[in-house]
Amino acid sequence: GQQVMQIPQYQHVQEGEDFTTYCNSSTTLSNIQWYKQRPGGHPVFLIQLVKSGEVKKQKRLTFQFGEAKKNSSLHITATQTTDVGTYFCAGQRSGAGSYQLTFGKGTKLSVIP
Amino acid sequence: DVKVTQSSRYLVKRTGEKVFLECVQDMDHENMFWYRQDPGLGLRLIYFSYDVKMKEKGDIPEGYSVSREKKERFSLILESASTNQTSMYLCASSWFYGVEQYFGPGTRLTVT
Numbered sequence: 001g002q003q004v005m006q007i008p009q010y011q012h013v014q015e016g017e018d019f020t021t022y023c024n025s026s027t028t029l030s031n032i033q034w035y036k037q038r039p040g041g042h043p044v045f046l047i048q049l050v051k052s053g054e055v056k057k058q059k060r061l062t063f064q065f066g067e068a069k070k071n072s073s074l075h076i077t078a079t080q081t082t083d084v085g086t087y088f089c090a091g092q093r094s095g096a097g098s099y100q101l102t103f104g105k106g107t108k109l110s111v112i113p
Numbered sequence: 114d115v116k117v118t119q120s121s122r123y124l125v126k127r128t129g130e131k132v133f134l135e136c137v138q139d140m141d142h143e144n145m146f147w148y149r150q151d152p153g154l155g156l157r158l159i160y161f162s163y164d165v166k167m168k169e170k171g172d173i174p175e176g177y178s179v180s181r182e183k184k185e186r187f188s189l190i191l192e193s194a195s196t197n198q199t200s201m202y203l204c205a206s207s208w209f210y211g212v213e214q215y216f217g218p219g220t221r222l223t224v225t
Contacts, residue, residue: 105155
């Protein structure tokens with residue numbers, strides 16, 4: 001079946017440093033979504049990327065979708081304590097009946113003030 | 114605002130009990146999903162439903178069943194709870210496939 005690998009599993013950064021998490025799929029994706037889960041909370045949708053090579057920005061967050069639509073990254077510039085949480089990518093495969101998302105295992109971000 | 118609610122935040126059950134987890138969404142979404150979340154394993158899909166009375170197995174359906182009698186309600190059933198089903202259970206909904214999913218607050222189930 002489809003697999004979505006996400007690295008690193010954990011990342012500890014000093015406040016103000018940058019952070020990147022990477023996502024790789026074993027198959028070509030129709031789209032990829034990113035979610036954030038705060039400690040004790042539930043996943044909350046951040047963004048969806050659909051086009052090959054797409055880059056989207058949300059303030060300090062930059063999301064990229066690879067040219068082959070098999071990999072993606074999330075980069076946070078100048079982390080803040082409010083960025084703490086686990087970031088998940090979730091890939092939607094191409095083709096008929098592709099209802100489900102396959103989630104990566106997530107990257108847990110800790111920010112040291 | 115989309116709201117997805119789950120019947121309990123915390124639940125403790127005994128091995129062998131039948132367990133019902135309820136999920137309700139208020140946005141007339143077509144699709145509903147049940148995931149379990151375990152440390153180091155991320156979110157794994159148990160079952161999903163794309164219409165009333167329709168259901169599809171996800172990646173880990175063994176030991177679970179589901180029911181969707183009304184569009185807004187999706188139930189997860191553990192026929193005979195076992196200790197390896199101790200987990201966080203998350204319900205989600207989306208208005209169409211391939212678009213963002215809205216998650217409920219989760220139910221932390223402990224089976225003793």
